[in-house]
Amino acid sequence: MLKATTLHLLGMTLITSSLLNGCSKEDHQKSASTPNVPAEISKSEALVVPVSETLPHYLARDIQDDIFYFVMPDRFHNANPANDMGDPNRPISYGGLDKTSKWAFHGGDIPGVTAKLDYIQNLGISAIWMTPILRNKAVQKDGFGHHGYWVVDFTEIDPHFGSNDDLKILIDEAHARNIKVFFDIITNHTADVIKFKECHDTAGKFLAAAQKGCPFKTDEQLANGDTYTPFVPEKEVNVKVPAWLNDPAIYNNQGDSIWQGESVITGDFAGLDDINTSLPTVQENMINVFNDLITEFKPDGFRIDTVKHVDIEFWQAFAPAIVKHAQSIGIPKFHIFGEVYDGNPAVLSDFTTTGKLPSVLDFGFHFNVKDVLYSGMDVNRLSTLFSSDDFYRDHDSTPLDLMNFLGNHDAGRVGYFIEQGFPNITDAEKLQRSKLSHTFMYLSRGVPVVYYGDEQGFTGDGGDVDARENMDPSQVNVYNDNTLIGTSATTADSNFDPNHPIYKTLVNLAKLRSAHPALSRGEHHNRHVDADKHLYAFSRIAADEQKEYIAVFNMSNTRQSLTLDVDSSNYEQLSGEIATVSNNKAMFDLPPLSYSLVRATEKAPLSIAKRIEISNSYIDNGKLVIPFEIEFENTLALHNINLSIFSIDETGSRTFLAKDTTYPYRLILPTEHGSKLNKIEVVTSNFDDIKIQKIISLTP
Structure with missing residues (x-):
């Protein structure tokens, strides 16, 4: 290692400037406004030792060491066409198949996820999170349950997705590859079964033809006797499992949420039956329901839907009880993270501190990276985001457990955000922005979550169903007319391409992260922010290794330079653009939309x-x-x-x-x-x- 010279490359741990830019000498000579082409890695190199097999055993592995793949089974891969329509013997969970409609079921299933485990594992994934897979009401007035969030049976798998045995096979196969499996669960509501006499006719249809919901009734109205009279249409009596869920008395029955005030907790979520989670009997029964699922299937954790729509006292009882049960049956690292659709760390952290959830999806990360990298907003948003990590710190919570994500099935895709923020940029720059944002996610504090299809450059047309394209060849016209990033393919093609440039970038990022635990467990320090240059730099350092990692990101469209004071005399290049060090100063010269990652070769000096x-x-x-x-x-x-x-x-x-x-x-x-x-x-x-x-x- 030479002081005051260009930093040396590291053999197998080097992910070269190649990882993001993959540029040749010739490429470097191109205009600074032209992003470099992606790196090539050989197929054999990508497949030799999957990252999951280099990590600690799944039962002993801390969540910080994982990389998640978030998949919607219905839109992923159809391995068993026989289950495409669900179960004809149970009408409430039958039908809804229309492969030409973006709203309907498309046939993907749990055996399809199992069949594609090679694809997922070779991407560098160590944990799979699936949208809900419990038995749903297949068709409601406002659509189809392809997403799985309209549960009627909390004890078995939806027949559109397969059987309980199919799920056990998936979990066993994933565990054999040292990959975890997470369930997406709901405690806030069930499918829309309960109706109100003041709002619906006896068949469950709205009394007024143009009516789309039932007005919310406040607690004050209820106290004054202004209430709804709940009932269940004859054809849906006793359809919910377990049986206690069929009692209208355990629901709030106050009409549709208006998304503010008390309705956030007690209103029906878009008409779905809102469970009264303040009732002790509900808390006890819900804990038992999900403990039973853990006992039967042995998943590695839960993602919980609509967390902010449930009483926080419920989470105080639920989360510790669930984790304790999982540990008692041999799952010591069972992990829970909640969905709180809010970008404010002060709000999000309420549920990890007061609410006792181990973690939440970091919507603050999502919104701020989206604003900076996909819309060109002030880069100070990123330093402010990480400075706000103190909100998450208490006796048993840490920001290192937060779940980072760029896009999802509700908000939309990376490709869509880029198209909206920069509609007139080149295809090469769109690819570069996608790769740079994924790199930022993998190197930042928190656990990376990749939304299925983003590694194939999917773009979509917005949020919700417009961000739920098929990985199998699609028959949906509004999907197939989209231009994907980094490929000439469309969603009319099969999109399980391990040679896609984003896929290969994520492979290399996963290798980098697994080779350097400080990138998973190290504390995240803001080091430099420059709004004019659109530069942001941070350090990661872990107490066991005590070596500083410095990541510098140029998020602008012009070449930028940065000199940082550093505490070590030597740093080695791990990834990205080459840096130099001299006299305890690290110098970075970064082309547009690029980054550099270096590591000190000696331990950091002690702070006294x-x-x-x-x-x-x-x-x-x-x-x-x-x-x-x-x-x-x-x-x-x-x-x-x-x-x-x-x-x-x-x-x-x-x-x-x-x-x-x-x-x-x-x-x-x-x-x-x-x-x-x-x-x-x-x-x-x-x-x-x-x-x-x-x-x-x-x-x-």
């Missing part, structure tokens, strides 16, 4: 704290924020300190509250909790566990 002070507390998004100022004995470009905060009660007993490992150092608590604090103990420790401690009184 000498003084801790508390700054004035303040309220932010309804949370009490207590900032800390730490003075250090030494001057470094990046300080690495573990700040642990404990509450001390009247008896002197200590209770761990949270830890913060990145600047700015803060304790963030719900205001009702913070108001009860009288005294705290603050402890800082460095990589050598050198500590200073201070007890601080919070009372005047």
Whole structure:
């Protein structure tokens, strides 16, 4: 390793500038506004040792080490056409097949996911998350249950997708490849079965022909006797399983949500029967339902739908009970993450702190990366996003467990966002933006989630059904007329192409991430942000390795340079554009829409704290924020300190509250909790566990 020279490339761990740009010398000589072509890797190299088989065993593997593939079985691959219509013996779960309609069932199934495990595994995936697969009401007034979110039976697989045995085969086959399987579950609602006499006729149709919903009734209206009279049409009596779900008394029955106020919790989600999750009997029964699913199928975790539409007290009971049960039957790393459709970390974190969910989908990441990389907005949004990670820190939560994603089945696809934000750019730039955003997701803190088809350059026409194209040859005209990114194929073709440039980029990113655990587990430090140049740099550093990784992203359409002060004398190139280092300065020269990743060859120097002070507390998004100022004995470009905060009660007993490992150092608590604090103990420790401690009184 040579000081003050171009950084050396690393043999097998190097993913070359190739990973994103894949450029030859000739390509480098092209105009700076022309993105470079993708790298080629040999098929044999991609398939030799799948990433999942290089990771710890799935039962012992921490969620931070995983890379997720989010798949909608109905739109993925049809391995058993015999189940395409569902079960004719149960009319509520039969029918709805129309391969020409974007709304209807298309025939994809669980055996189809099993049949494509090679494709998924070779992409570098270590965990599969499927949209709900429990038995649905196949057809409702507003569409078809191809997505799986209209459950009527919580004990068996929807016949459109296969059988319980088919699911067990998939899980066994995935586990044999060291791949986890996650279920998508719903506790907020069931399918639309319950009707109201004030709103529907006896057959369940609206009384008024133009009517599309039942007006929401507030708690005040209910208290004054203004209520709905619930009933179930004769043909759907007792269709729900378990049987307790057929009792209208366990539902809120207040009409359709208006998406604000109390209706967020107690209103019907687009007409779906909203379960009264505040009832103790409902909480107990729901815990039993999903514990039984874990016992039967042995999945590795749950993604939970519509989390913010459920009482937070429900999650406080549900999540710990589910995790405890899974652990009791031999699934020690069972993981849960919730869907909270909100980009504000203060709101999202309510459910990982107060709500006791282990993790949530990071909509803040989704919205901010979308704004910056797909719409050209201020890059400061990214540094602000990661500075807000303190909202997630408490005694058992960490931002490293957040689930990062770029697109999904509701919001839309990466390709669509790029088309909307930059409609007139070249095909090459669209490809480059997709690859750069995926690279950013893989290198940032949190767990990457790839939405099926994004690795094939799918674009779609928007959110919801417009983002649910087929991987098998499609018969939907509004899908097939889209121009895909990085390929001449359309959705009328089969799109399981391991040579697609985005697919190959993700293969290399998965190898990079698995070869360097700090990219999965390392703390994420903001290092530099420049709104004018559209540059953002961050560091990742893990306590076990203690070596700094620096990632610099040029998110602009022009070549940019950056010089960073660094603490190590030597850094080695891992990926992206070549950097140089001299006199503790790292210099990056980045073409348009490119990045560089380097790693220090020596451990980071120890940060020596000498003084801790508390700054004035303040309220932010309804949370009490207590900032800390730490003075250090030494001057470094990046300080690495573990700040642990404990509450001390009247008896002197200590209770761990949270830890913060990145600047700015803060304790963030719900205001009702913070108001009860009288005294705290603050402890800082460095990589050598050198500590200073201070007890601080919070009372005047």
